[in-house]
Amino acid sequence: MIRAVAIDDEPKAIKVIEHHLLKIKNIDLIAHFNNAENALIFLKQNPIDLIFLDINMPNKSGLEMLKELKLKPHVIFTTAYAEFALESYNHDAIDYLLKPFEFERFLIAIQKVKRRINSQNNLNTYFFLKDGFKNFKIEYDSILFIKGSGNYLDVVTKEKIYSSRMTFLEIIEKLPSTQFIRIHQSYIINIKNTSKIENNQVSIESYKIPISGNYKDLFLNCINN
Structure with missing residues (x-):
């Protein structure tokens, strides 16, 4: 089971992710946050496989949050701003979803996550x-x-x-x-x-x-x- 967290200051964006994940097996959205500060506290204490991360948030952006996170899960950026795409891949993001995104595009991102996790799990025992x-x-x-x-x-x-x-x-x-x-x-x-x-x-x-x-x-x- 892939454990995921969603971080976005827009409640509607969280709802979209929750709705899409209901159609996908073996991914559990165990928590969601509307700001980076509270998310950081949780992520520093709990091992997570995947973050759905908005970039443009008040007080602290998604990119700033990642810089403070020593243990970095896999990341799918979910944002309305295309101009952050290049910088996001400096953080080894698996995908970059531009809002609003349909289920078909969301599923492609999830498949990338599963392939990477399976590949890593097969490397070391x-x-x-x-x-x-x-x-x-x-x-x-x-x-x-x-x-x-x-x-x-x-x-x-x-x-x-x-x-x-x-x-x-x-x-x-x-x-x-x-x-x-x-x-x-x-x-x-x-x-x-x-x-x-x-x-x-x-x-x-x-x-x-x-x-x-x-x-x-x-x-x-x-x-x-």
Whole structure:
């Protein structure tokens, strides 16, 4: 499931995106915002695959917002201004939709997103994690969950636990967002290895991991779509 966010100061523009997405499988619009400031707060704490982003917004433009975002999802610009097209591709935008756009043109942009995500997912099945003075190769599928522990993160795998001095934002950059999701201020889980969800907690092998109220709706929305 591709997790998406729409950012536009025009409510009608958000409605158009929502309407088009109802006709497309495997994309979930989990949130929308009418300004870049609130969107930034959300995006810095939640792994997202795709942003539908307006450019010309009050206070902070879409392009200015992207410059502040360290972890950049895939971007489809949605704007009424053609003159921003060249600059938008400096941000590696997947597509640039001029308002008003019909469903057929919108679908072409979505197909580009799916091709790029599929291509990236097929490239790597692992990443390297520093634990002490050594770097270990960690297969994504071997990870059960990740827990914050002071200034360190404990990466709990099927074989052992690795401890690395890094932040959640740094580890999120290394993980495929379609497989890993944050369910608590202190936990990221591997959806593939989740066996049960019950009583505000997730079961992964013998572990019971809490789901916090701040992340519950987002988590349940993702797994139910």
